[in-house]
Every structure is written in structure tokens, then in C-alpha cells.
Amino acid sequence: MKKYYPYEYAESVFMIDYQKLYQKGFRGIIFDIDNTLVHHGDDSIPEIDDLFRKIQGLGLKTLLLSNNDRGRVERFIKNIDTPYICDADKPNPQNYLKAVEMLNIKKEEAVVIGDQVFTDILGANRSGLASILVRFIRQDDEKWIGKRRYVEYAILECWKRDKSCYRRIGDIYTEGTAKNMKKKKEKKLFCEICPLTYEISKSKEVCKRHIQDFAGKEKFSTVKQKEKLPNLVFSYNSGLIKKGKGIDPVLQKNKARNIRLASSRINGMIIHPGETFSFWRTVGKISKRKGYRDGRIIIGDKLMPGLGGGLCNLGNTIHLLVLHSPLTVTEFHSHSDALAPDHGKRVPFSSGTSVSYNYIDYRFKNNTDQNVQLLLWCENRKLCGELRSEREFPHYYEIIEENHHFHKEKEKFFRISQIYRNVIDRATGEITDKQLIRDNHSEVMYDYDQIPQELIR
Template identity: 70%
Template structure:
């Protein structure tokens, strides 16, 4: 029955709930989910959340964190919070919920669960006979991409609102000047911002227009692969699969490596004939969990966040850096910040910064020579390797040069500033044939500002 997915109540945020009212209604303990309930996925606790737990405890309520995360994630979160916890809970299995009730030494009728996911958090609470409050999942302001389950949750929530029997079973639990719908001054929204359905419609439109443009332009796409390598190496590039450092989630990095290995296998050996275009997404195909892709680190709304297939921008970027060291023509390129993490060792221009997102944010290049070229991509020993091969040797050398590289503070944010040039030189004479600006770099720093080299700040 669909009612097993219905919460007892809904709130736009954990901060909109009046915990004294919950106490007065007979509740003595709260079980909290963590990610996207109290903080955005993977984030540390904030001062506001730390103070919230003190407020809850002052109201006479006990707390337990119930999460499917590992213990190291929970310990990092509760550094400034005095609360019990259960990790690896296997929600919606009821065992963790009932164990949390026992830990608080109360009855399950005196317990309320607060979480953001209907199919795990709320379902598990209902199966355990525990009252539940669904909160709006925490989403970064400009974040657009959401999982498929969120669309289903949206529909279930609408059905719940129309159910007299299951709607508003806890009554008034809200703080003054707030309500479950978080009514505020309304601003005109874009069509894609109205709800998950309109975002999906907008996304489908972009995909359709992208494909329509390809048909109209009569683009011939490369689709032939060969295990036999072409004889001449034009360019080679490599990059690390795993980044390590302060604030970098190691799990998302491991997942990124898995994603890149899967996508590289689709690309490795592809032949691009004269006049043909290589398309990242037409070659790699749609990313799905069924194919083995995992949540890695993506940029959404100019913020780093987990997302399915995260890390493929790294593959796209390594290919882009490879093509810039060749005579081939880049025909579609999208950029994001190239300051996602501190430089490891010597600064490499275009070490990051290429954006790909299925399927209308693509990376493409065209073979504008009169002979076949071949793209190889493979992973070995925690490194990604890319190589461009050709039937004939290239008459020129191609290199990247970065000028005026530094960091600059603008307001409360730091940016990486530089100009990156592609330099073409004659192999025989060493004479510079062309110096072409390929990126006027102004990238927001996405990592801890304390890790920026002080000598590079201007």
C-alpha cells in the first residue's frame, strides 16, 4: 500500500520544527538522519546544527543519529555534538530504528524520526511503528540535478497532502512565523525551477535540440573501434585518478576512479576518420547504475556535490588536453572551474576545467586532417592515460603555455587567474608557427583557501 510511504508530517527544514511542542505532545526522543536532512550530503556539521542539538536537549528530548554511512563519516559529523548514533543502519530495515529506541530507553510511541528520504527514512520508520517527519532534502541553491527517486517522492508527497486519513497526523509542530510549506516572499521562477517534473522537461528539451542540431548540420560521428594501434604517436597525456587532501571525500574519489575506468573502456581504440567528429557522449553512452557507475564528485550550481557518474569531467579534460597537443579541431567545449583541488606538484595548465553532462554538454573534436587518427584511453596503477595516434607523423609540435598565473581575492572568494596558449612550432626549424589563446582563465577556487600558495596571491 502506498500509505506505507506517507510521513506523519512534513517540514521544509529541521530548523522550522518546534521541539518544545514535540515534547508537549509526549515525545521524548528523536532519531535523525544526517545527509540532506541536517546538512548537505557529505558536509560537516555547522554551528547552526550544533546549536540545534543543544536546543533539542534543553527541551528534554534525547537524540540518536541513524545513518547508512560508515562510522568515520558520523564521527566527523558529531565532533561538536553530544549524541548517540548508529552507523551502517541498513535503512529501511527496522532493526536500526528499534535499536535507537532501546538506546534512548523510551517507548517507540514516544519517538519521532526525522529524515529526507521517503523510500528509506520514512518507510523504515513506518515499518517500525514510529512517527515520522519528512523534511525537504537539502539542495544547493543552484543545484539542478536530482535522483530519479526524488521525482517519485514528489508525487507521493502530493498524494499524501490529499489524504485526509494520513495528512497532518501530528498537528501543529512548527515554530512561530514558519510552516511546513516555508511560505516566503515569492519570486518569479524559471520553468525548470518550478518542480522536478518541469526540470526534467527542460532537460529533455535541451537533449532534443542538441540532437536536432546534429541532424541539421549533418555531422558524421566516429563509431569504429580497432584493437590494432596506429603506428605514430601524436600526443600522450596522463592524470591521477585519486585526489587526496583536506576536504576531499576519499569514497567519492574511489568511485570516480571506477567511473573513469568504465568510460575509458568505451573510448579506447576508437578510430576518427578524416571529416569525422568524436563525441564524448555518443561514444561513452548514457551513465546508469546498472552499468556500474557510482556517485562521484560533480559540480552543480558552482558547488561540489555527489552525483552519479561523477569524475567523468576528469576524463573529458584529459582528452581535451591531449587534443590541444595535436592538429585536430575542438568543436564543442564547456568549462568549469580548474581550481577544484590544490595542484599536486608542478602546475599543469588545463589539469582540470572541462565539463561534460549527459548528453547536451558534450566534448567533441573533429579530424580535420587527411588521414585516420585513433584515440586510446586506459587506466593503470591509479592513473588515467590517453594517447592520440595517427597513420602518419605530425609535422609540428604542440605545447601549452600559461602566462600570468596567480590567485586573486574578489569579495569573499578567491579565483585562479591566467591565460593559457596553444603554441605550434615547426619540428624541423623550431620556429613558432602560431600562438593561440585557448583559455582566458578566471576560475573560482573550490577548495580550502588556506591551501592557496601565499606567494601566488595578488
């Protein structure tokens, strides 16, 4: 079961074992300043200056990521040798990723440390970075701490009482002995005990997402129009019904129905500059009363019937359209893309996007200077999608896959590949950037006899 807040917790920046972070493979620390290192607006103190020297002495790089202006940050670092980014617009992922680039490390080698769930930790989550939440620094005479702080208190208390329900990025404080690892494998998560505990955990995640959206400042797209915008950015269509050994035709028929219902809620959506598209805020909660039926869903590593099954296909089509544009993906979750054998030419990223109401969402933001439009409809047993804009963008995009093969690990087979996105200058036709968008390691979830023998390595 995927979680939306994968973070560690510490009482203060002084309670974190930075040497253990280094041993676990981390190489860079991205710090918030106010109420994380010092009280809001205060200058640095000798203890913080010494802490930075200690951290850097261990071989860890540091960077300050602050929503404050340059003057505030430069005043703070007068005795600290560290790069910084000011006016960071947290939780926007852009400057989190810029921070990783400035530190010259990989994303999995960075950890964000901050005091706010809805800025520091949310931004790290959106950027795919590990994070540590610290208790915010509060003066004894402070009586009012803001509405968000009380919401954060509630989330933190849930976290403390039920840590077993959370996937913890980096698993920072777990000892790596064989004995402890064996115990960890034997111990079930709360959500894995039985169907009831799974539903309890799921309801908690749904509630947390509602709170997050209510307290956040994100502006979501809500306007639809029938008239198509003039420029076609990219189009894609795929079959609604899969056939083959072990594939239930009833579930496939139900999947097609589910996709038709959900796509009608999205078709024609206009995303204005600065707006974010959310799959679940647009589609809404699914139910039998609304006409949804059981299709194929994935729980753990198993395919099984479930209400609304098949909507991951719809989410994946949207993702494929967005990848062929300059729009910014702000939330993406994946599952195996080897649910059924490939028929005909292999299309990278033709599946593998995961959505589940509402905490496993698919979201993208329009950071361009023009409106874009998302069109989705079903006809002739196919799901059709178009992304349109008011005018051409200066670049176009292509998705390529390299090193595609299958590999057996113990008793299971996995699809292995690297999927890249080429950014191409429209005027010159030259590739200006090549971005790795997925290092694919997907468990094969269909009959192994249908794997092409020539692709097994």
C-alpha cells in the same frame, strides 16, 4: 545550467535595434543571405541596400557569410559595399572565425544573423559567437518548407514559451539600469526553481541535442581497433584519486570506477578524415544499471554527489590530447579548474572541461588527411591517454600558462591566468603561432587555506 542554443530572436532583420547592438559593444554583423535578407535566390532590394548603409553608418562593420557560390553572392551585393565569404560550409566554424578575422574585430564583438538554427545559429554557437535568429522569409504560395524547418519551428516555440531557461549570449536587449539588473538577479531561472524543474530543463536539452544530431549532416566516428597506429602524437596520464582536506574518498573511488567504464567505450577509437568524435555518442547514456556510481559533479557553483561524477576528468584528458594536435575542437564547455589544490608542478589545462549527457558534449573533428586514434585506459590508479596517427604531423604543440595567480573578489577567491598554445614547426623548431586558448577566471572550490600565499595578488 548550460544551454546549447544561446541566441536572440527577431521577426526580421528590420526589427533588430542595431544602435543598441553597438552600445552593447558589438562592432561587426555577419549576415546570412537567403531567407534572411531576401527570399532564396532573389537579388537585393532597395530596403536591404538602405539597411546596410544605415548599419555601417552606426559604426558597425558587415560581412556576408553564405553557403552559396560566388556568382550568387556577387549578384546580390552589386549595390552593397561589404566583404563576403561564399561556399562557407556552415555550420563548420572555420569560416565563422575567418569572418571575424576579416572584420578585424574580437569574437565577443561579432554577432551572426541568420534564419536557420541548424546552420547559421549552430555554426555561431560552435564558434563562440553571439547570434540572432530571424524568422525565415517565406512566399505566400510556398506549401513545402522542408523537414528541418518544422524541427526549427518546434525549437523556436520552446524558446518563446520558456525564454527564462536560456543563457542569452550578449544579453542584447536587456536594459542596463541598476533597477532592472537587481530584478534580473532576484528572478530565478526555471531550471533553478527546484530539482524537478532542473530535471525538466535538462530533459529538454537532451531532446534538442538528439533532434539536432538526427537532422544534421555530421559524420561521427564509430570504428574501434585494437592495433595501435604507429605514430604517437601526444600522451598524458593523471592520478585517478585526489586526496586532501574536504575531499570525500568514497566519491573519489566512485569517480575512478566511472572513468574506467567510460574510457573502455572510447579506447581504440579511429577518427577518419572528415569525421567528428563526440564524447557522449561514444560513451552513451550513463546509468546505475551500467555500473556508474555517484562521484563529484558541479551544479551552479557547488560541488555535490551525482551519478557519473568524474567524467569531466576524462573529457579533459581528451581535450589535452587534442590540443597537442592539428585536430579541430568543435565543441568545448568549461567549468572551474580550481576544484582541488595543485600537487607538484602545475599543469595548465589539467582540469576544467565540462561534460553532461548529452547536451554539454566534447567534440572534435579530424580535418587532416590521415586517420587518428584515441587510446584511453586505467592502470596503477592512473588515467592514461594517447593520441596516435599514421605518420608525423608537420607541427607539434605545447601548452603554456602566463600570469598565474589567485585573486580575492568580495568573499571568494579565483584562479587567474592566460593559457596559450604554441604551434611549432617540426623541421625548424620555430614557433609559428601563439594562440590564446583560455583566459582563465576560475572560482576556487577547495579550502582557501590551501592556496599558496605567494600566489595571492
